Amino acid sequence: MSLHPKALLAAFVLFLLSLINASPTVKRDPVPTGYVAAPYYPAPRGGWLSDWSESYAKAVRLVTNMTLAEKVNITAGTGIFMGRCVGNTGSAPRVRFPQLCLQDGPLGIRNTDHNTAFPAGITVGATWDKDLMYARGAALGEEFRGKGVNIALLPSVGPLGRKPRGGRNWEGFGSDPVLQGIAAMLTIQGTQEQGVIATIKHLIGNEQEMYRMYNPVQPAYSANIDDRTLHELYLWPFAEGVRAGVGSVMCAYNAVNGSASSQNSYLTNKILKDELGFQGFYMTDWLAQISGVAAALAGLDMSMPGDGSIPLFGNSYWMYDLSRAVLNGSVPVSRLNDMVTRIVAAWYQMGQDQDYPEPNFSTNTQDREGPLYPGAVISPRGVVNEFVDVKGSHAEVARAIARDAITLLKNEDNVLPLSTNTSLRVYGSDAQANPDGINSCSDRGCNKGTLGQGWGSGTANYPYLDDPISAIRRRASSVTYSSSDTFPLIQDPVSENDVALVFINADSGENYITVEGNPGDRTTAGLQVWHNGDELVKAAANAFDTVVVIVHTVGPILMEDWIELHSVKAVLFAHLPGQEAGDSLTDILFGDVSPSGHLPYSLVRREDDLPASTQLRGFAIGQPQDTYTEGLYIDYRYLLAQNITPRYAFGHGLSYTTFSFSNASIEQLTTLSTFPPARAPKGTTPQTVYNNTIPPASEVYYPSGFRRINRYLYSWLERPAADAAAHIGATNSSTYPYPVGYSETEKPGPRAGGAQGGNPALWDPIFRVSLSITNTGERAGRAVVQAYVSYPTGTGWDTPPLQLRDFVKTGVLEPGESEAVEVVVSRKAVSVWDTTVQDWRAFTDAGESGYGIWLGEAVDDLRVVCLGSGGCEEVDG
Structure with a gap:
C-alpha cells in the first residue's frame, strides 16, 4: 500500500508526539505464556x-x-x-x-x-x-x-x-x-x-x-x-x-x-x-x-x-x-x-x-505531465x-468471474430465474453507479452506488462500471427504479405479479480511510448491511408478495431480520463484482446461466455464534494483544465442533438445476508413513x-x-x-547491541523443509477419489465438488470435525449429462503439525481407513464418504 494524504497528516502528528514520547520499539511488550518468537x-x-x-x-x-x-x-x-x-x-x-x-x-x-x-x-x-x-x-x-x-x-x-x-x-x-x-x-x-x-x-x-x-x-x-x-x-x-x-x-x-x-x-x-x-x-x-x-x-x-x-x-x-x-x-x-x-x-x-x-503511467496523477518526484x-x-491501454479482452475474464461467483442462497418456489416480461420494481442505491462518478472517491473510500470493491490500497480505478440497473433495463420490458435506500411512501399500486428487486450492501477496507464511521474494519456497522438495508428489505417484503434480495458485500452479514419473511423468496450474493456488475447479474437473474457460486465463508445467525477471541481488539495501554485462543477453530471448523447451525454454511450455493454424485471410488496412491521421508540436504x-x-x-x-x-x-x-x-x-569497535541468540553460522535447515513450500513429500498424493457428477435437473449448470477430510478418532490429537482439502468445478452440464471428476488428498492434507518433532505427522497407527474423505456441495451438504483405502458410500441425509 501507499499512504493517502490524510494518513500522512496523521503521521506528522505522531511525529510531533514522538518528540515527547519514547520509542515503542526498544522493548517488546509481554505476550501470553506459550506464544514464542524465538531468535x-x-x-x-x-x-x-x-x-x-x-x-x-x-x-x-x-x-x-x-x-x-x-x-x-x-x-x-x-x-x-x-x-x-x-x-x-x-x-x-x-x-x-x-x-x-x-x-x-x-x-x-x-x-x-x-x-x-x-x-x-x-x-x-x-x-x-x-x-x-x-x-x-x-x-x-x-x-x-x-x-x-x-x-x-x-x-x-x-x-x-x-x-x-x-x-x-x-x-x-x-x-x-x-x-x-x-x-x-x-x-x-x-x-x-x-x-x-x-x-x-x-x-x-x-x-x-x-x-x-x-x-x-x-x-x-x-x-x-x-x-x-x-x-x-x-x-x-x-x-x-x-x-x-x-x-x-x-x-x-x-x-x-x-x-x-x-x-x-x-x-x-x-x-x-x-x-x-x-x-x-x-x-x-x-x-x-x-x-x-x-x-x-x-x-x-x-x-x-x-x-x-x-x-x-x-x-x-x-x-x-x-x-x-x-x-x-x-x-x-x-x-x-x-x-x-x-x-x-x-x-x-x-x-x-x-x-x-519501463513504467508508462503515474500513480500520483492522471495528467499527462507532472512532477517526476x-x-x-x-x-x-x-x-x-x-x-x-492494457485491458485487452480481460473484461471477458472479469465478467465470467463475476457471473460464476454469484451465489444463490435461497430460491423458494423457484422464483428465479425471472422472465424478461416480469414487472420489476427495483430499490436501493446499490443498483446504480455512484452518481458522483464511478472513481470520485479516492481508493474507493466511500460507499455510494454499486459496491464493486472495498476501499483502500487494494483497489483499482474503474474504466467503466456496468451497473445492475442499466443491465436490468437492457433486458427487462417493465422496470421502475427507486434509488433511495428508504422505501418510498407513495408509489404506483403494487400488482401481485410485480417482483421487487432490493439491492443492499456491506463495505469495509483499509484503515487509512474511515467510511461512515468504520475505520477499515466494520466497527460501527458490525455485520449489518449498510444504509438502512435491513429496513428496506422489510418494507419491500411488506409491500410485495415476491422479493428478491441482491447483496454486494465484502464478507459475512447478518440477515435474521428478514431472511424468513414470507415474501423474501430469493437471495443472491453477488459479492464484489468489479466493473462487470451488470450483465454478470442479469445472466443469472434471467436464466441465461445457472448460478454456480458457493460461499467462501459461513453466514451465522448471530455474531456471538463465533468465538469471542475472533472479535476486533480495542484500544490498550501499550501493545494490544490479539491472542488466537480459538486455535484451529474458526468459521465452519468452530461451528461444526460446537454443533452450531449457521444460517448458510461454508460452501453453500444453490443452482437452477440439481446434481447427483455417483460411482465414487477411492485409490491409495502412496503408502502413508507417520512422518514424511527425510528431506534432501540444502x-x-x-x-x-x-x-x-x-x-x-x-x-x-x-x-x-x-x-x-x-x-x-x-x-x-x-x-x-x-x-x-x-x-x-x-x-572492530562497533557497539551495536546484537539480539540474544544472534549468530553468523548458517544452520543446516529444519527437517520439515527441503524445497519451495517445505518437504516436497508433503504434496505426494495419498488418496485419489474419482466420481461421476450428473445433472439431474432440467437446466444446464455447473457443480462444485468439495472434498473435506475427517481425521481418525482416538489419536490423542484435537482436530476439527471436517477440513476442506480439495475442490473441483465441473464444466457446464446439460440435463442428463455426466462428468467424471477427481479430487486428490496429499500427505500434508492428512497430517497435523507436530510441535515437538517440528514436522508434519500422519496417523498410521489408527489405520489408514480411519481417514474419511467427504464429498459434497457444501460442508453441510455432503453426499459421499470414502474411508481411507476402503470403499465409498452415499451419506444418509
Whole structure:
C-alpha cells in the first residue's frame, strides 16, 4: 500500500508526539505464556534450490560487480511519492540494473487508467473455479507488465478471514487456508508466467485493521499464534505461494508473538526462508519497517517505500544508514549480498532482463505531465503518463468471474430465474453507479452506488462500471427504479405479479480511510448491511408478495431480520463484482446461466455464534494483544465442533438445476508413513564466491558535483561520515547491541523443509477419489465438488470435525449429462503439525481407513464418504 494524504497528516502528528514520547520499539511488550518468537540467526542465504539456480548464478555475476552504494540502493525505495509507482527502488545503471516499479494491487493496477477493475479476491474464491483463478492471475500479469510494473503487490492471503469484521478480508479468497492457498498459487502462476514478480502478503496475522501499525506512541498489536495453528491455518496459503515460486513476500504491519513482522527472525529466517525454502525477497509493507540493523539481521531484504517511520522528512532506516551499517560492521557484508542477490535473482527468474517495458503511467496523477518526484519540495517536471491501454479482452475474464461467483442462497418456489416480461420494481442505491462518478472517491473510500470493491490500497480505478440497473433495463420490458435506500411512501399500486428487486450492501477496507464511521474494519456497522438495508428489505417484503434480495458485500452479514419473511423468496450474493456488475447479474437473474457460486465463508445467525477471541481488539495501554485462543477453530471448523447451525454454511450455493454424485471410488496412491521421508540436504549456493570483507569507504562517497533532489533517498554518504563508519569497521569497535541468540553460522535447515513450500513429500498424493457428477435437473449448470477430510478418532490429537482439502468445478452440464471428476488428498492434507518433532505427522497407527474423505456441495451438504483405502458410500441425509 501507499499512504493517502490524510494518513500522512496523521503521521506528522505522531511525529510531533514522538518528540515527547519514547520509542515503542526498544522493548517488546509481554505476550501470553506459550506464544514464542524465538531468535533464529543468521538469515539463510538463497540460491540452494535447483529451480532458481540459473537465476542465482546470473545474479551473483551481476552483484559481484556492484559497489556498496549500488547494492544498498536496490534494497530500498527512494522515498514515498518519489517516482511514478507506489514504490520505486533505487537502481544500479552502471551494471544495467534498472529501478524497479512496485504497484498495488490484488484486483487491478491501482490509480491508473485504461486498466481492468477485476472482481475482488473474495469473489474469485466464491467461484470455486481453478481455471478462472489462473485466468485472472494471467490477465493481471499481462496488465501489470503492459504498464511496466516489475513487482505486483498481489495476491493477498493474510488476513485469512478469522474475523468477519476485518477490513481487508475481501482482498483474499475466503475463510479457509486451502481455498486461499489454491487460489493464491494459481494467481501467482498466472501472474509470473507473464514475467511479473508476484508478492504474496501479509505475513502474518493481519486479521484486523485497527492498531495494525507501529507508531511513536504505541506498538502495533501482537497477533499471538501458537505453532500448530500457525502451520495448519495461517501459514498454509503462504506455503502454497512459495511452492508456486513466488518472487516476493510482504510482511504484515503487526507483530507476531510480540516481535514485529518486519524484523521477526523466527518468522522470516526460520519459517519462511529455511522451512519453506523461500528463494525470493522479503519486503516490508509501506512504512512497516521499525529499525535498520535489526531488520536486516532478521531477514528483511527490501524496505518500502524507503522512508523511516515518518515519511517525507528525507529519513530512512536503510539507504545511507545501511551503507553506514555495513561499513561499521553492524550488518555483515554477507547479509547485504544475500539481500541484493535475492532481489536480482527474482528479476532474472521472471526474465525481466529481456525487453521488459519501463513504467508508462503515474500513480500520483492522471495528467499527462507532472512532477517526476511529487514528494519533493521542488521537482523537475515531465511526461508521466502515456495512457497505455492494457485491458485487452480481460473484461471477458472479469465478467465470467463475476457471473460464476454469484451465489444463490435461497430460491423458494423457484422464483428465479425471472422472465424478461416480469414487472420489476427495483430499490436501493446499490443498483446504480455512484452518481458522483464511478472513481470520485479516492481508493474507493466511500460507499455510494454499486459496491464493486472495498476501499483502500487494494483497489483499482474503474474504466467503466456496468451497473445492475442499466443491465436490468437492457433486458427487462417493465422496470421502475427507486434509488433511495428508504422505501418510498407513495408509489404506483403494487400488482401481485410485480417482483421487487432490493439491492443492499456491506463495505469495509483499509484503515487509512474511515467510511461512515468504520475505520477499515466494520466497527460501527458490525455485520449489518449498510444504509438502512435491513429496513428496506422489510418494507419491500411488506409491500410485495415476491422479493428478491441482491447483496454486494465484502464478507459475512447478518440477515435474521428478514431472511424468513414470507415474501423474501430469493437471495443472491453477488459479492464484489468489479466493473462487470451488470450483465454478470442479469445472466443469472434471467436464466441465461445457472448460478454456480458457493460461499467462501459461513453466514451465522448471530455474531456471538463465533468465538469471542475472533472479535476486533480495542484500544490498550501499550501493545494490544490479539491472542488466537480459538486455535484451529474458526468459521465452519468452530461451528461444526460446537454443533452450531449457521444460517448458510461454508460452501453453500444453490443452482437452477440439481446434481447427483455417483460411482465414487477411492485409490491409495502412496503408502502413508507417520512422518514424511527425510528431506534432501540444502544444496550449495553460488553466493559462496562473494568477497564478504568490508569494502572501502570510497564506494559510498557522494559523486562530485551530484545534484540532489530534496527528500529523495540516496545510498551515498558524505565523505567524513563514510570514513568514520569505515574506521569503526576496520578497528572492530562497533557497539551495536546484537539480539540474544544472534549468530553468523548458517544452520543446516529444519527437517520439515527441503524445497519451495517445505518437504516436497508433503504434496505426494495419498488418496485419489474419482466420481461421476450428473445433472439431474432440467437446466444446464455447473457443480462444485468439495472434498473435506475427517481425521481418525482416538489419536490423542484435537482436530476439527471436517477440513476442506480439495475442490473441483465441473464444466457446464446439460440435463442428463455426466462428468467424471477427481479430487486428490496429499500427505500434508492428512497430517497435523507436530510441535515437538517440528514436522508434519500422519496417523498410521489408527489405520489408514480411519481417514474419511467427504464429498459434497457444501460442508453441510455432503453426499459421499470414502474411508481411507476402503470403499465409498452415499451419506444418509
